[in-house]
Each structure stands twice: as structure tokens, then as C-alpha cells.
Amino acid sequence: MTSLNRSNHPATIHPERVLQFGTGVLLRGLPDYLINKANQQGIFNGSIVVVKSTGGTTDEFAEQDGLYTVVTRGFQKGQTVDKHTVVSAISRVLSAKEDWKAILDIAKKPSLQVIISNTTEVGIQYVAESIFQNPPQSYPGKLTAFLYERFKSFGGGRSKGLVVIPTELISDNGLKLRDIVEKLAKHNELGKLFMKWLKYHVRFCNSLVDRIVPGKPDAETHQQTQQELGYEDKLLIMAEPYRLWAIEGDDRVKSVLTFAKADPNVIIDEDINFYRERKLRVLNGGHTISVPLAYLLGLETVNEMMNHPLMSRFVEEVITHEIVPTLPEWMIPEENPDAVREFAADVLDRFRNPYIEHLLLSITLHETSKMRARNLPTIQRFVEQQQQIPQRMALGFAAYLRFMKAVRFEKGVYLGEATTPTGGIITYPIRDDYAEYFYNMWLKVDVHDAASVRNFVQTLCADSALWETDLESLTGFADAVADHLNNLLTLGVEATIERQLVTAESTTSGSGID
Structure with a gap:
């Protein structure tokens, strides 16, 4: 097979308008994919210079002239999606360690308009460092050095300001990055004029990215896909059909980010809280409330969960x-x-995607913090609106408490055990900041005594320091959770789910509050 490169797959090279910090699959599968789509439609006409901040070489990108394939597979609105796109938006990939001077030279390009990044959540952290290192250690340090170089190169010209869009998965990522850059500017004594230019001519935008991009497939799938495509692609990645990039910005930001016009899934709005809240409650909350129950049932992946009746x-x-x-x-x-509702339908399609292997055990990482942030506000809102307990969520919460029951501490990890419907025993790690807390709480419980289990649940719900809210104020919630937990311990997982679904069918959402 031929290799994927610009000789075998000619592609237009556009002016370099975007600087990207990060070579990860999320950036390549979403922002770069979307910019490429706009280029193909003749809208943005800009290429991306990518900075590789981590170790390792950029050889694979150089060998393929920055080209790579995104294979999109899954379900969308009831239809099967299976297509591929050759992304040609990347002009070159530079190493921060080896090519820092060349990266700073990009700051002098009049065509440059946008900076995007995904350096993981820990990437947006303040490090008190000199930005004049070669290169600075942190991503904000590198960004500050780059912005200062641009400020000097164009004499602080207002028309040469940039739009900076971090995609790291933290709330208010743009505001937090701006604050760190300003702090670094003061630490490095870059002067009042630079601070003024930062304030008025560099726009830091909060953003939210939502697309599952598992990355490079396993060797067998990779080889089979290459045979279907007819060329060799070492950078090939997989992605689900769903995509969303919500960017917080005004008309000035829209005038720069013209690539948004190429895809309705790129949203620029002055307030993107709705998109963040919708994803947190429906997608993330749907995962968190369901996964412990599915895992205790003996299932391993989200796809298996969605294939179980x-x-x-x-x-x-x-x-x-x-x-x-x-x-x-x-x-x-x-x-x-x-x-x-439309987003919820998309989420269910995404959960059913057979091409993405999403391990349930991976989703249980930091389950307590996730339950607190994603689901407790939903439970409270439901009670306020409906004046009754959301019984399905109460069952999901009970399954979470059962999942957190460790049987021993071994090699620094708390281990839980569960019995599968076939009678087998599964042992699993409880990777949670509160694993020790729950281990000690469960030691006091007689699982064969319903009153002991109920007292355990009531004590937990009363711990406002743990939940950062008052679960006791939700009349009937602790009792509902205790009932479900007792059923899980005595009847088993499958029988408990069956009982709940039958009850829900006849009462819509369970028993009301007196």
C-alpha cells in the first residue's frame, strides 16, 4: 500500500492562521477536523501549526506531511454512520523542546488569528517561572512568551490581537488561562503596555468540547481499515459521529472564527452554560448513575450495558x-x-455505539466526586419539581454505595467484590478519594440486617461535609436508597432492577412524598 502524504494525496496548503498546543487525538478529531471541513468548503482557508509540548519526536507527522484520517463510526438519529475523512489542515508539527525559536517566529506572522490548546486539565496551572527559558516549562508560560513575542513584533497593534481557545476539560477554562497569563506577565515584569494589549486585544474564550475520540484502533482494526482505505496511515484515528464545540464569544470572536459557519455543531455564543450544564447532567450524569449498577451486573463496557435488556x-x-x-x-x-430531549436521544445513540469500547470500570474513577457534582443537583431539582423521589436515580445511588463496599485493602488499593448472575465472583479496584471512608463505614454494617443497612444509608446522607449539601432535607430519599440497597444485597442486582422497572412502569417515577 502507498503511504498517506501530500505526494500521494495532494491537498491545498493554506496560510497559517492557527497555532495549536497539543497533538492529542481530541484536538485532531474535533477542532482540526472542523477547521479542515471549513477549508474544504472554502470558508476559513487557514492551516494549523501544531506544537508538540511533550517528549517524543514529530517524525510520524513529518512523514505524512501532517495528513491523517479520521474514521467516523457509530449511530446517529437511528442511522449507521461509517465514513472517513482525510484531514489536511495541519501544515507542520514543531517540537517545543527542539524548535522553540521557530515557534516564536510564528508570532510574527500577520496571518495568525487563533490559538487553541488541549494540554490536559493539569496543563492550565500557574508555575512561577521565567518566560524567557528555551522553552518555558508550563503551557501558560509558553503561551505568555508567544503572546509577548507577538506584542513586540507588531508594536502592540490592536489588529494583531489573537483569539485564544483552550479546550481543556475544566470549567471557565478561558478565564482561568487568562488569569494565569496575566499573573505570569506581572511575575516577568512585561510592562503595563503589554498588560493593556492583553486586556483589550487578546480574547480568551471559555469553550466546551464534546466528542468521543478513542484514538488509534487496535492493530487488527487498524490493518483492516487501511486495507479498506487503500493506503497506510500511522496517524489514523477513530471518532464517534456526534460532535460539539461550544465557544464563548461575541461578534468580534465570530468575525475571526469563520470556520464555525461550516458546521452547525460549532456554536459561538456569549453564554455557553447551557451546553456545559446539558452535557454534565445528561451525558456525564447518565454515565455516573448507571455504571455501578451495570458493573455489579457483570457487564464490562458501555456497549454491553446498552445491549442488556x-x-x-x-x-x-x-x-x-x-x-x-x-x-x-x-x-x-x-x-x-x-x-x-434531542441531546438525550443523541446520548443514547452514543452509548449504543459498538465501535467504541468504553470500559465501565474506567468511568467509576472518582465516582464519589462525580456523583456529587453530576447527580445530586439533579436529584434535588427533581424532588423540588415533582414532589417525589426519583426512584431510578435512588436505585443508581444505592448501586454506587454497594460498589463502594471494599472487602480488603491490598497493595495500596481497596478492592470490592460482586457476584455475577452466573454465580461468579468479580474483584475490582475502587479508585476513589473516599475509598477508605466507605471501607470504614461498611465495616459497621450487617448486610443481612435491613435496619443496619438503613442506618448506614441514613448516616451517609446526613454527612453534609461529604456531599456539600443536605441530603436529609430530601424527605424519603434515604429510605428509598436503603430499600434499593437492601434489595441489591438480598435479592441480587438483576432481580432488583427488574422489580424497579416494573414499579416504575406502574407509577411513572415511584412513590411520592407525604
């Missing part, structure tokens, strides 16, 4: 009937009142 129904019902209705009406865009 009981779990598939549970997931669909908990999202549709108990999560979706709780998103505050004031937050939903007026132009599309069905936006949350």
Missing part, C-alpha cells in the same frame, strides 16, 4: 424521565425548546 431500559428511562426534565427552563435556548 434490563440495563438498556434503565438507562433510557433514568435519562428521559428523571434527568432531562430537571434542566432549568431559564437556561434552555428559546430558539429550541426541545434541545435537551
Whole structure:
């Protein structure tokens, strides 16, 4: 087979308008993919210079002239999607360690308009360092050095300001990055004029990215896909059909980010809280409330969960009937009142994607913090709105408590055990900041005594320091969780789910509050 490169696959090289910090698959599978789409439509006409900040070489990118394939597979609105796109938006990839001077020279390009990044959540951290190192240690240090070089090169010209869009998965990523850059500017005594230029002519935009990009497939799938494509691609990555890039910005930002016009899934709005809240509650919350139950049932992946008749129904019902209705009406865009339900339908399609192997055990990492942030506000809103307990979420919460029951501490890890429907025993690590807390709590419980289990649940719900809220104020919640937990311990997981689904079918959402 021939190799994928510009000789075998000619592609237009556009002016370098974007500087990107990071070579990861999320950037290549979403922002770069979207910019490439705009280029193909003759809208943006700009290429991307990529900075590799981590160790390792850039040889693979050089060998393929920056080209790579995104294979999109999955379900969308009931239809199977299987297509591939050769992305040619990257002009070159430079190493921060080896090519720092060349990277700083890009700051002198009049064509440059945008900086994007994904350096992981720990990348946006303040490090008190000199930005005049070769190169600076941290990403904010590198960014500050680059912006200062541009400021000097163009004499602080207002038209040479840039739009900076971090895609790291933290709230208010743009605001946090701006604050760190300003702090570094002061630490390095870069002067009042530079600070003024930063304030008025460099726009730091909060953004939210949402697309599952597993990256390079396993060797067998990779080889088979290359045979289908007819060329060799060492940089080939897989991605799901769904995609969203929400960017917080005004008309000035829109005038720069013209690539947004090429895809309705790129949204530029002065307030993107709705998109963040929708993803947190429906997608992330749907995962968190369902995964412990599915894992205790003996399932291993999200796809297996969605192919199991009981779990598939549970997931669909908990999202549709108990999560979706709780998103505050004031937050939903007026132009599309069905936006949350449509997103929920997309989420269910995404969960059913057979081409993405998403391990349930991986999703349980830091489950307590996730439950607190993603699901407790939803439970509270449901009780306020419906005046009853969301019984499916109560079952999911009970399964989480059962999942957190460690049987021993071994080699620095708390281990839990569960019995599968076939009678087998699975042992699993509990990777949670509160694993020790729950281990000690469970030691006091007689699992064969319903009163002991109920006291355990009531004590947990009363721990406002743990939950950062008062779960005791949710009348009936602790009792509902205790009932479900007792059923899980005595009847088993499958029988408990079955019982809950039958009850939900006859009562819509379970028993009300007296």
C-alpha cells in the first residue's frame, strides 16, 4: 500500500492562521477536523501549526506531511454512520523542546488569528517561572512568551490581537488561562503596555468540547481499515459521529472564527452554560448513575450495558424521565425548546455505539466526586419539581454505595467484590478519594440486617461535609436508597432492577412524598 502524504494525496496548503498546543487525538478529531471541513468548503482557508509540548519526536507527522484520517463510526438519529475523512489542515508539527525559536517566529506572522490548546486539565496551572527559558516549562508560560513575542513584533497593534481557545476539560477554562497569563506577565515584569494589549486585544474564550475520540484502533482494526482505505496511515484515528464545540464569544470572536459557519455543531455564543450544564447532567450524569449498577451486573463496557435488556431500559428511562426534565427552563435556548430531549436521544445513540469500547470500570474513577457534582443537583431539582423521589436515580445511588463496599485493602488499593448472575465472583479496584471512608463505614454494617443497612444509608446522607449539601432535607430519599440497597444485597442486582422497572412502569417515577 502507498503511504498517506501530500505526494500521494495532494491537498491545498493554506496560510497559517492557527497555532495549536497539543497533538492529542481530541484536538485532531474535533477542532482540526472542523477547521479542515471549513477549508474544504472554502470558508476559513487557514492551516494549523501544531506544537508538540511533550517528549517524543514529530517524525510520524513529518512523514505524512501532517495528513491523517479520521474514521467516523457509530449511530446517529437511528442511522449507521461509517465514513472517513482525510484531514489536511495541519501544515507542520514543531517540537517545543527542539524548535522553540521557530515557534516564536510564528508570532510574527500577520496571518495568525487563533490559538487553541488541549494540554490536559493539569496543563492550565500557574508555575512561577521565567518566560524567557528555551522553552518555558508550563503551557501558560509558553503561551505568555508567544503572546509577548507577538506584542513586540507588531508594536502592540490592536489588529494583531489573537483569539485564544483552550479546550481543556475544566470549567471557565478561558478565564482561568487568562488569569494565569496575566499573573505570569506581572511575575516577568512585561510592562503595563503589554498588560493593556492583553486586556483589550487578546480574547480568551471559555469553550466546551464534546466528542468521543478513542484514538488509534487496535492493530487488527487498524490493518483492516487501511486495507479498506487503500493506503497506510500511522496517524489514523477513530471518532464517534456526534460532535460539539461550544465557544464563548461575541461578534468580534465570530468575525475571526469563520470556520464555525461550516458546521452547525460549532456554536459561538456569549453564554455557553447551557451546553456545559446539558452535557454534565445528561451525558456525564447518565454515565455516573448507571455504571455501578451495570458493573455489579457483570457487564464490562458501555456497549454491553446498552445491549442488556434490563440495563438498556434503565438507562433510557433514568435519562428521559428523571434527568432531562430537571434542566432549568431559564437556561434552555428559546430558539429550541426541545434541545435537551434531542441531546438525550443523541446520548443514547452514543452509548449504543459498538465501535467504541468504553470500559465501565474506567468511568467509576472518582465516582464519589462525580456523583456529587453530576447527580445530586439533579436529584434535588427533581424532588423540588415533582414532589417525589426519583426512584431510578435512588436505585443508581444505592448501586454506587454497594460498589463502594471494599472487602480488603491490598497493595495500596481497596478492592470490592460482586457476584455475577452466573454465580461468579468479580474483584475490582475502587479508585476513589473516599475509598477508605466507605471501607470504614461498611465495616459497621450487617448486610443481612435491613435496619443496619438503613442506618448506614441514613448516616451517609446526613454527612453534609461529604456531599456539600443536605441530603436529609430530601424527605424519603434515604429510605428509598436503603430499600434499593437492601434489595441489591438480598435479592441480587438483576432481580432488583427488574422489580424497579416494573414499579416504575406502574407509577411513572415511584412513590411520592407525604
